[in-house]
Amino acid sequence: MDSLEDKLFVLNDEVRVHPGHGDDTTLGAERPHLQEWRDRGW
Template sequence: MINDVRSRVFDQLPDDTWFYPGHGDDSTLGAERPKLDEWRARGW
């Protein structure tokens, strides 16, 4: 699933794109992009 999120969201949209997850804090893709490898390591 992380590959789909990366290819369909992070690889397509700019860093200043806001998202509203419905849980946790709202954020931008640019703020979360550096965490992708950490998410993969956790098995997300």
């Protein structure tokens, strides 16, 4: 998670990501979920 936040989530909210599972999304749509992911142990 630290690496994701340090390298990916420093980009702007409009950056599109293709996660390899589920639909494509943007960093802005995913940013609010960072703490939830950490709480899950990711």
